[in-house]
Amino acid sequence: MFEFKQRGEILEKFLNVLKKCPLFAGLSDDEILTSLKCIGAKVRKNAKNQYILQAGDCTDCISLLASGTALVIQEDLWGNRNVMTNLMPGDYFAEPFAAIPDAVLSVSVVATENCEIVEINMNRLITMCSAACSHHNRLIKNLITAFAQKTLLFNEKITHMSKRKTRDKLLSYLSAEAARQGSLSFDIPFDRQQLADFLCVERAAMSVELSKLQKEGLLKTFHSHFELSPNATN
């Protein structure tokens, strides 16, 4: 754990990722680094399979995934796992819990690869600094947009989950993913078990449906790669 005290190699490394994060949209490289210093961002690392955050924890920081991949999950007492979202470099998480004082995490975050995380204190982010730096305004607007986009993402997940049949959940998710990536040929960020946990169905039943869909010619898939036939989205 260290602070962004000065601009060094390690900051440069993250800059390319942070630039892609909607939180820093419209800011120059220098403004991003100045902001991180102004806000007092910190870096932490987590090894693969470690919990980055655990349900029951409290946090007042919005976390940015700088490298690696992770999953936001919910686990119940019987070991059932619900995958809320996947996290890629540039994604942020824990922001709603950080924005509400003393909110207890209802989800856990698990590293699926070795991860580096930039933590930004939410209070310092939304409280105007005394210097009233000009980009701070921009940051706050970006934060609102980021929240809105996360809400839409959950909206989408609910849309998929609201379908009654495994087949329809799959097609709903895969169509949305194709739309997001702008191509009928795309990779998903899940393996089979994770996809099943994301859609809240049995992996076995899902495998059966994927096989059927392939036999019917609606799609082709190999591991995490999918190719939808143009009429699969009807």
Add this chain to the structure above:
Amino acid sequence: MFEFKQRGEILEKFLNVLKKCPLFAGLSDDEILTSLKCIGAKVRKNAKNQYILQAGDCTDCISLLASGTALVIQEDLWGNRNVMTNLMPGDYFAEPFAAIPDAVLSVSVVATENCEIVEINMNRLITMCSAACSHHNRLIKNLITAFAQKTLLFNEKITHMSKRKTRDKLLSYLSAEAARQGSLSFDIPFDRQQLADFLCVERAAMSVELSKLQKEGLLKTFHSHFELSPNATN
């Protein structure tokens, strides 16, 4: 449709509701009215069963429900209805779509009673007014908190929906509602069909489960009133 040009009877009528809205937390009555004028809030009315907003629409306004009740729903081509949330006076909606330029509504909002709605332009809300009124800062912080709470609300819904069995979905939702209302005896804002659409199950199957739960002594219910037995939350 009219604007908040001056403080009049009609504003007073809404004030009691708006005061309860987290968006205006920490603002005095006068500050709320000043803000609404500053931002240029407008009022619209919708009769029961009318669409307040429809999927496919665009809006740049966050909407506050001032009176009446409504449902945020998704409908697919086959008439399947997914109830995203219910809306009570003081609740707000459409805010993620208003916060993202040109975002198309993926949900509809239907009045379940006659409704009055206060519409607030999102751009004017998040853009500092030239007067830089002191409460504007507070409003923006409130907006961020409001977004965060909405995200947690969707999180909860996903938690309920992620349960595989109707019974578990019911218990998950009812326990959460009891916790929210701070009592094992409470009313829900849904009738049976709406609750089924909220949990994404068949009303018939849900009715059967509710009967079973009553026979097992885990709860009592009559219409929208529920009483959980203390061991129902295990």
Add this chain to the structure above:
DNA sequence: ACCTCTTTGTTTGAATTCAAACATACTTGC
């Protein structure tokens, strides 16, 4: 009071999903 419409609970057979196996291919580490 009467009729109609709405809401809720119940029943039934068909369709779907669950849950637990198992087989196969592929990785990973030694």
Add this chain to the structure above:
DNA sequence: GCAAGTATGTTTGAATTCAAACAAAGAGGT
């Protein structure tokens, strides 16, 4: 190269849900 572990697809019977129909109770209007 080999062994152990992981990921994926398949199969099976049991459990659950769907979908449609119907009955009963209640609300609302005339």
